[in-house]
Amino acid sequence: MAEPSVTSSNPVRDVCDYELLFDCVHCGLCAEACPTYIVTRCEMDSPRGRIYLMKSLAEGRIELADDAARHLDLCLGCRGCETACPSGVHYGRLIEGARAFVEQEHRRGLVDRVKRGAVSAIFPYPNRLQTLLAPLKLVECLGLRSALRAVMPRTIRDWLDLLPPLEPGSRPLASGTTIAPRADASTVVVHHGCVTQVVANSENLNTERLLAAAGYRVVQIEPTSCCGALDLHSGNAARAGNFARTNVRALKNSGADAIVSAASGCSVAIAEYGELLKDEPEFSEDARAVSSRVRDLSALLLDAPANPKREFRCRVTYHDACHLAHGLGVREAPRKLLASIPGVEIVEMPESDLCCGSAGSYNLTEPAMARELARRKADNIVATNAEYVVLANPGCEFQIAAELRRRGSKIKVVHLADFLAIASQ
Template identity: 85%
Template sequence: MAAPSLIPLNPARGVSDYDLLFDCVHCGLCAEACPTYIVTRCEMDSPRGRIYLMKSLAEGRIEIDDDAARHFDLCLGCRGCETACPSGVHYGRLIEGARLLVEQNHRRSFVDRFKRRAVGAIFPYPHRLRMLLAPLKLVDRFGLRPALAAVLPRMIHDWLDLLPPLEPDLRPLAAKAIIAPRTDASAVVVHRGCVAQVLANSENLNSERLLGAAGYRVVQLEPTSCCGALDLHSGNGSRARDFARANVRALKASGADAIVSAASGCSVAIAEYGDLLKDEPEFAEDARAVSSKVRDLSSLLLDAPARPKREFRCRVTYHDACHLVHGLGVREAPRKLLASIPGVTIVEMTDSDLCCGSAGSYNLTEPAMARDLARRKADNIVAAGADYVVLANPGCEFQIAAELRRRGSKIKVVHLADFLAMASQ
């Protein structure tokens, strides 16, 4: 008599899309593309190891305990493994499903619950974040942030360390279009995000002005809701879908032909609305249409007629934001755009597409691993010998800039939109 199978008739148990787990052939090519595996050298901190865990949970062979939850929590969701995978495993979808299962079935420590709830209660809501940071603007105006940090609890001190200076933003804005775009010009809308519009709004404004100067018809998005990425990455699928529905309505109403975000994580979240809302008849078709319109700023600017640029002599290294390179597959367009500026010399850094440790709110909930990855990234930046680090995601900007500040480095970290604005002045 054959031994009974360990797999029950209905094995999924809420662990992602169970059938997708079998796309993994366990070749291990993902391991060296995984930031956490590179640091820990622990199989369960690799994508392959986490997929083993997901299968074991789905098949009822293990229960969710602190160790299993820890291995899932430590994943950055960078999707470097998807680029490396020869089998096309949809790891991003799998880890989001696994995290949902953890949130529904595992009780975290008080401190962990506090951190995650604080992030979820504040970051997706720009007005709440502005209110929270209002006193810090006054502190920064008088140069008192170091004194404040010295008396704060360690966790709050570490969070404060990641915030950019909150003095008035003096970064230059790109020139507006010299001539009005044609009435038949493609319409583009910039989704301003939640954290970005509070801490890095020059990146949104410069994106809009650069697109206008390139001849696109820029339309405004009202209202702008959080894209839902933070919730998707932390296992709060219900609120992520609420945000997705609100954005689908607004983006459809905008009439835009292309959708851009200065935050690459937001771009990927919007690009996946079609899959996220595929089972909702009221939204499925519109969500697919919205997802199909997501474009990258650099790609749109390369598609536009070239405009003369003044010389801007400097050395630039480019950091590939995870979701831009692994989620949208954009690697060469930003480099081509930078190389087109007279005087700019591009120097490649080692492991330019290895995660810097920001990963949305990861550097707030997993500070130790995030700091390890920030150090690795900063080492490679310094070794490249550049004057500027250019990137396409504000979270990466804050993370890398904080590490370079700790080192007393003079290397400037600048978003692509802001760099292009400086080069056009």
């Protein structure tokens, strides 16, 4: 591949924020932090290669052919490269812009269009997802999920495998005495997300209960709109903006001092509303204020007055959800919180911050690469001999749990909020 020009020229296509491309110094330190490059060893599947590709598209030196779109599609958007980059390249913004360009300019195959269209039409809307899953809940209550799986086409079967148990009471809820908040107690709102509130709502409820028990005043917003992360990752910037505006209004009106989400991808999306809406005078100031209030559950619980914890003897390993580690820079707080529980032994897994392959809806649209990364993650988990894998993102939970089930593993995959609920019982 020819070396790109070191000076910017005028772009002929609006592929992404063109000037941001020149922050990259092509050192290649990002490559070994990139899950797709680790698997394929293809330069164009590395962040540096994709930046070359974006620049070439923007300058009109290449056309948006199927292979170019494929290299961009294969990116997980995990942002591990941002952590590794010494030059501060805003790769997340670049790939989101490039994804929007691909969606506008590239004609996908029929099967790909159907898959992506289904995700886009259903997942950001809890009522639609709830309606779609209602028959499956009945099938599961009758104990027929395995029989249903056996007669489904492979694509539907793979999607079905990612769903957690749906029967009522399958997840524990935190118990214990709630501390009456002081008059000056900080207020916290938990953004319930779209998919999470349908298939893993215990994570929202436990988050609220844990915060209330720690002395925070928990406030509500109704209804909760999708944060827009799925659309940002898939190139639908217009609808992501609509969701962002709705959430900015609701979160501002809540008056909360802190904003928490059980899904780390949602947390990062909200934390970046200030950037997303920076050119809209009606929303820019409020968006920046909302973004500045995003916090992580573990950090808030560590900041609260220490509460006596029951002993819970178990061996735990912790998986760093991509957007929590690379987007918000939260790594140590969850580990400190787990270590504060008497009896908990934490065992670090290799490559704890390498993407598991979930990446929002990536495991639905790119199942082959997602499965390869799930296998790698499961290998590292099994090697720890842990009883629990704790994490802070429901998508990671579903992805990792599906792979461990395929292996017949008894290792439990649990969201941090649900694990704290288990430990308190």
